Amino acid sequence: MRTKLHLIVLCLVMAAMLAACSAEEKKADEKADVQTGEVAPAAKLVLGVAGAHSGDLASYGLPSVNAAKLVAAKVNAAGGVNGMTVEVVAQDDQCKPELATNAATKMVSDGVKIVLGHICSGATKAALPIYLESKIVLMSPSATNPPLTQSGEYPNFFRTIAPDDAQAALEVAFAKGLGLTKLAVIHDKGDYGKGFATFCKEFIEAEEGMEVVLFEGVTPGAVDYSAVVQKIKSSGAQGVIFGGYHPEASKIVSGMRKKEITIPFLSDDGVKDDTFIKVAGEYAEGVYATGPMDFSTNPVYQEAVAAHKAEFGTDPGPFFPEAYSAALALLKAVENAGSTDYDKVTEALRTQYVDTAVGSVKFDAKGDAEGVGFAVYQVQSGKYVEIK
Template sequence: MKKSITWIAAALVSVSLSAPALAADTIKIGVQGAHSGDLASYGVPSLNAAKIVIDEINAKGGVLGRKVELVSQDDQCKPELATNAATKLISDKVVAVMGPICSGPTNASLPLFESAKLISISPTATTPALTLEGAHPLFLRTVANDLAQAELTSSYILNVLKAKKVAYVHDNGEYGKGFATQNRTILEKGGVETVLFEAITPDAVDFSPTIRKLRRVKPDVIVFGGYQPAASKLVQQMRRDRVKTTLVGPDGVKDETFLKMTGKDSEGTLASYPKDTSSLEMYKHAREAHIKAFGSEPGFGYYNAYAAMQAILKAVETSGSTDTDKLLEALKKNTVDTPLGNLSFNKNGDAAGLGLSIYKAQGGKFVETDHNIILK
């Protein structure tokens, strides 16, 4: 009996020692974004992309002989929640982060990630200052920054719409105000008159005061800076009050929810977004994987997030390490075959080699125009 007890005790000690070792043996990748709240339609597709890429690589045996573990944190795209989410990811000992997805939370989280010496790759945070001038050397993104988006939308406004007077309506956030400001700078240099530069409160129910100003100044084009929920309300109320002016927005407007919310009112709305790469085999694979796993078409930012996860895991594989310096070197050196095309990162950490196009809402769909640029 004594020998049996001794053997059981030894076995229990063995289990208690091996369990943490097994848990530590996974490669943890953090995913931070809006997984609930008003902007969940932006964050959930990115989380879905991470799940799919990780499941696929684990099915092949993982990376470096280790399984990959997803660790997610919800910041609802709110800077005040982002620092707590980032802190939890750091305490969970992730080796890199995919996200955050919004510019405000990204700006709030980066000092914490940098103190912990963690690389983060955002699929959708576009504020230029996040990568320019080397302010955040451990931050990269798989989406065009607002400077690139503004160059494209301003070019369209000048050369295709031939606008002389432009009104700017934005949500006063880093992303929205930044996009509006960048367009204003370029367009004013091109001789376009600014007739209104107005901030709205995204959660407001009634945008009538702003719409009355728009009717009074009679712009040729309205540049909107912000996300889909505010854009949807603004367009609906504009059309209700017979303001038919074309609205031009950033990638946050090109969302299926915008089309569903606005219906026929969306007709003619323009937005920048990654170039259509649906003919690529990698795109088809990523799309089919989402439909199989979740029973629906992928949403906003899904393919950018898929590409970000691919880049992180390829860096682990090619560097043979989870060391941050080695991962960063691999990320800057490698080209990755993604659903968006062959992705690389420039010296600032911005995506290079990918296309960016203007899309127009027509017949309940966003249709790609031939107005586009290649990111460098």
């Protein structure tokens, strides 16, 4: 019995000694960390970025990735968000709905809580239910289809660009100002392009003395659009309004000009891109396109553009200021909310202003940024110039 008692006591003493050694080792490690400057890995806040990062529409999506990286670097340099380091993780959807759902599913599986994107309205619409089910906040710099906010179906969706009904109203008013009374309205059959064209058609028909002489859809990716060009010529249209993106617009306007159809060609922010000018070449000259207002006098915009030039060596592409603003707004909302809690973040977005590249903004009950809008631009000497 005495031997067993001695063994028990000995075991207890050894356990105490091991515990003391462990504590001393921990203190020594902590001291070493202080001496060497090493720190424990910081908690991370992942900012997802979804959009067209490859394919024909990559010129619209890649500026958002750059914008997110620049905002993350700026925020991290200032200490991060609520003690968390911001990390940017991108998912490519090529503006295709089926790939957009894959991107959204990957965001969910990775536990992402805030997402900048998607770029195209059709892709955004396809992905939104996945984000909504998982209570993930999504903010697009360019998805302008009105029902995305106006339907009330997606309370998790916000955007830093005005919707297409506002863009279409400006487009039709400008066409009227040019004296155009008979218009051919062409679209690419997509959520964005057809939606924009439909609004234009409605606004034209509501104007006394104006009419739609042709309303026609084309198939994206087709090699030749000579059939629709011939329909435009036969319609007696005094001008064309196109809803869609630059690959189709460049082919249609080139076909028109080659057939000596010189009537004005007006389009949307899906065409207000330097890629359109590069592809259409000389035939791009004189083309009108609506797009986000000029923010060049905004100090945050100026800072963002300077940062882009310093980091990437180029001017930023389309929707860059809207993407930069979306990244700022999302991260500021998390900071104001004190967490990534869905209800708190959405409440912060709707109630607290944040200074961005598109102005000091907050979002209305539907998710649209207050105070943003569109302007009209024209290709002059190979560059888009705002029409005052």
